[in-house]
Amino acid sequence: MLSVFDHGPPPACPAPFNLAAHVLRHSDDQQDKVALSVLRSDGALDWTYGALKSAVLGTAAGLQKAGLKPGDIALMRLGNTVDFPIAYLGAIAAGIVPVPTSSQLTEPETERMLAELKPAAILRDPDVACAEHPGQISLDDLAGMRALHPAEFQFGDPDRLAYIVYTSGTSGKPRAVAHAHRAIWARQMMVDGWYGLRKTDRLCHAGAFNWTYTLGTGLMDPWAIGATALIPEAGTDLDALPALLRQHRATIFAAAPGVFRKLLKSADDLHLQDLRHGLCAGEKLSRHLHAQWNELTGTEMYEAFGMSECSTFISSSPTHPARGEALGQPQPGRRVAIMGPDGPVSHGQEGTIAIHRSDPGLMLTYLNAPNEAEARMQGNWFLTGDQGAMAVDGQITYLGRDDDMMNAGGYRVSPVEVEAALTKYPGITQVGAAAVEVKQDTFVITAFYTGPEKLDEAALRTYVEANLARYKQPRAFIHLPELPTGGNGKLLRRALPAYFKANTP
Incomplete structure (x- = not known):
């Protein structure tokens, strides 16, 4: 039997x-x-559904009044505040592309x-770095828009462009991923296929408002079914999270593995009376961390796999828990395959995880x-670049990347992008970047x-602080007489972590 999961399309x-x-x-x-x-x-700042909708449609009206039209691109340079999701949804409501x-x-x-997007405007917090652009709309202006008479939602073709997110590809150049309005419709497959989400839930996400993981899992998905989203304010210490979860009666807690790791390290007891389970995504979840969570909370943790090009589409869930080493199975409505050079491989064989073009x-x-997008297609299958193996029951075991992408705190980072920045530094003749494990389940980006x-x-x-976002910055720098290369002279990035161990006490 071939490694293809197809239980029928979604509505x-x-x-x-x-x-x-x-x-x-x-x-x-x-x-x-x-x-x-x-x-x-000292409590919470609450937004009702009525106030949220009013703020979003007021923002939509303000953006239209500022001269933005459907299809215009607006680059968001906002901080970790509620202004971010309100501006994001306000733009989309008006047909503007955030x-x-x-x-x-x-x-x-x-x-x-800016050179690539040629945006019509920048939605700008003055404390957030950004290159010069004539069409900046300030944070104060955005806040003032909320009181305007609400605009109407701009309806249209579900396949039209809705928003753009950036990712780093293996080439090292961040790629602008264009998503359609229908992307939110597809996320309904996560509600049962990963979250086990109910309208009565109070889902707490530990990430920042301006992280796409938070924006989707922490905000938009709970709102789309009428649940309540809980987000700790910027600067909240992780040590305070257990008390906040208890005080605000969180039923589901979502975060990247790094947050769970720090939380479990600092807390003695996480048995919370209202908590049903945890949700984890952003990097591979270790069995050790999973077992710790089970022991300290008495609840399960459900993991998901995805990418900027398709969000999460393989996951464990309350109705379909992961078995053994598997991370889970494709969500109901997804069509997923494990691909080899000639098409889907047999069950149990390693190949590249792929999602069908029709998703x-x-x-x-x-x-x-x-x-470049079309080059990642093999027939009707989009190749993720991640390796896996599918069991007969559809459960998929993750086997790593087929390239050298790094993971830093839930962010995927291309080593090529880090290397390109450091190559320009005087005194460096060659550079290689890799994520190295400095202690159990803790990885940092290191430049060799x-x-x-x-x-x-x-x-x-x-x-690097001046030229790379914090999550892309190497935390260690190792000087070597030469870097490891293969027979063709190509840098062997996967060999670099061993040099870290040999060159650190």
Whole structure:
């Protein structure tokens, strides 16, 4: 039997359609229910569904009044506040195409984005770095828009462009991933296939408002079914999370493995009376961490696998828990295969995890690089670049990347991008980057370089801080007489971690 999971397609996305309208579809019949609680040490700042919808459609009206039209691109340079999701949904409600980005990006990184996107406007917090652009809309202006007479949702073809997210590919150049309005419709497959989410749930996500994992799992998905989202305010110490989860009666807790790791290290007891389970994504979950969570909380943790091009589509869930070493199975409605050079491989054989072209959550294309997007297709299958093996029952075991992509705190980072930045530094002749394990389940990005002499590490840190987002910055720098290469002279990045161990006490 071939490694193909296909239990039938999901319901078709209705037309006309608007992503923001779908997210806020329960706002009118539960106006007074709390949609969002921003958790603080002294209580919470609550947003009802009615207030949220009013703010989103007021923002939509303000953006239209500022001269933005459907199809215009708006680069988002906002911080970790509720302003972020309101501006994001406000833009989409008006048919404007937002580009959410990490506030950690440096000015040079945003300059490259501006050149590629040619945005009509930048939604800007003055404390967030950004290259110059004439069409900046300030944080104060955005806040003022919320009181405007609400705009109407702009409905249209579900396949039209809704938003753009950036990812780093193996080439090292971040690619602009273009997603359709239908992407939110596809996320319904996660509700039962991963979350086990109910309308009565209070889902707490530990990530920042301006992280796409938080934006989807922590906010839009709970809102789309009428549940309540809980987000700790910026700067909340992880040590305070257990008390916040208990005080605000969180039923589901979502985070990246790094957050779970720190939380479990600092807490003695996480038996919370209202907590049903945890959700984990962003990097591979270790069995050790999973077992710790089970022991300290008395609840299960469900893992998901996905990518910027299609979000999560393989997961464990309350109804379909992972078995053995598997991470889970394709969500109901997904069509997934394990591909070899000649097509799907037999059950149990290793191959590349692939998602079918017809999946409503799959990206439209890479903006300005459609040929690169098409190059990742094998027939009707989009190749993720991740290796796996499928059992007869559809459970998939993750076997790693087929390239050298690194993972730093839940963010995928291309070593080529890090290397390209450091190659420009005086005194470096060659550089290789790799994620190395510094203690159990804790990985940091490390730069290995050659040159006439060992360079000042403080100066190197200052340089990368100015040229790379924090999550892309190496935490260690190792000077070597030469870097490991293969018979063809190509850098062997997978050999680099061994040099870290040999060159550190």
